[in-house]
Amino acid sequence: MAAAVKHFLVAFFELRQARALRLLFPLDNQFTLYGVYKKDNAMRKKIILSITGFLLLNVTMLRAQNLDTAALYILQRMNSTLKTLSSCSLHVQAFYDSPTDDLGLIKRVKEETVYAHFPNQLFIDTKGDNERHVLIYDGKQLTYYSYDNNSYGTIDNPPATTLETIQLLSNTYGIEVAAADFFYPSFVDDIKTTAISLSLLGKSTIDGTECFHIAGKDSTMSYQFWIRNDALFLPYKMAIVYYNRPGSPQYEASYSDWNLNINIPSTLFDFVVPPNAEKIVIKPTAVQQ
Numbered sequence: 703m704a705a706a707v708k709h710f711l712v713a714f715f716e717l718r719q720a721r722a723l724r725l726l727f728p729l730d731n732q733f734t735l736y737g738v739y740k741k742d743n744a745m746r747k748k749i750i751l752s753i754t755g756f757l758l759l760n761v762t763m764l765r766a767q768n769l770d771t772a773a774l775y776i777l778q779r780m781n782s783t784l785k786t787l788s789s790c791s792l793h794v795q796a797f798y799d800s801p802t803d804d805l806g807l808i809k810r811v812k813e814e815t816v817y818a819h820f821p822n823q824l825f826i827d828t829k830g831d832n833e834r835h836v837l838i839y840d841g842k843q844l845t846y847y848s849y850d851n852n853s854y855g856t857i858d859n860p861p862a863t864t865l866e867t868i869q870l871l872s873n874t875y876g877i878e879v880a881a882a883d884f885f886y887p888s889f890v891d892d893i894k895t896t897a898i899s900l901s902l903l904g905k906s907t908i909d910g911t912e913c914f915h916i917a918g919k920d921s922t923m924s925y926q927f928w929i930r931n932d933a934l935f936l937p938y939k940m941a942i943v944y945y946n947r948p949g950s951p952q953y954e955a956s957y958s959d960w961n962l963n964i965n966i967p968s969t970l971f972d973f974v975v976p977p978n979a980e981k982i983v984i985k986p987t988a989v990q991q
Contacts, residue, residue, distance in 0.1 A: 789964055
């Protein structure tokens with residue numbers, strides 16, 4: 703069954719390429735690409751051979767990297783859905799390994815409710831082991847508020863977009879935002895560049911939801927994606943093993959309750975300081991969660 707699915711998707715992908723060539727070079731049009739007159743068959747053939755050669759070279763390179771074109775097609779469909787959204791909300795449940803001095807890796811759990819209005823508004827309510835906090839970004843200021851300590855900190859003049867701000871949180875403050883990677887326009891290109899192997903393993907059913915199961919690895923990690931087998935190809939689950947870190951810690955997350963292109967009250971992204979809240983300084987660090 704897995705082989706049949708792969709062959710079907712590869713054939714579909716190749717058919718899309720063939721259709722793209724026919725759109726560029728319609729046989730019944732008076733003019734073709736760059737105004738080449740259809741009687742100039744020599745020039746026409748050169749252009750077609752050049753583009754065909756480029757496509758064949760691209761497929762050859764993917765095969766040399768052991769990258770499954772069917773898996774890439776599914777990930778591209780998912781990414782195409784997400785990067786065109788105007789807004790969304792979702793629920794995330796994540797399990798991750800946290801290092802300790804005396805007990806080694808300890809499995810932690812957190813749940814997040816995410817609201818995003820693109821390009822520059824984000825609200826994340828996180829409930830973790832013995833703590834709860836929110837991150838609020840309104841395009842002009844980024845705020846972290848701890849319910850447990852009734853304290854808050856701000857980062858003024860953050861980047862102009864949500865995705866850039868997420869990058870700042872990860873690189874400078876060690877705060878990872880769930881599902882963020884899926885939204886980057888370069889998600890699939892990054893996999894093409896870094897992956898050593900990528901395969902479509904077939905279809906799996908999780909809690910009644912049928913998903914495409916994709917697995918891959920690069921020089922630092924192995925990863926698995928479960929992508930819904932429906933019209934939108936939304937991510938359902940992800941698992942990562944970081945074998946470049948001590949103990950090879952793992953991260954696993956599931957994504958549910960997706961709502962796309964919804965109306966989100968603008969007040970959700972306005973932070974109002976609670977009574978008696980203490981203001982703190984958010985310091986750059988590589989170990990915050």
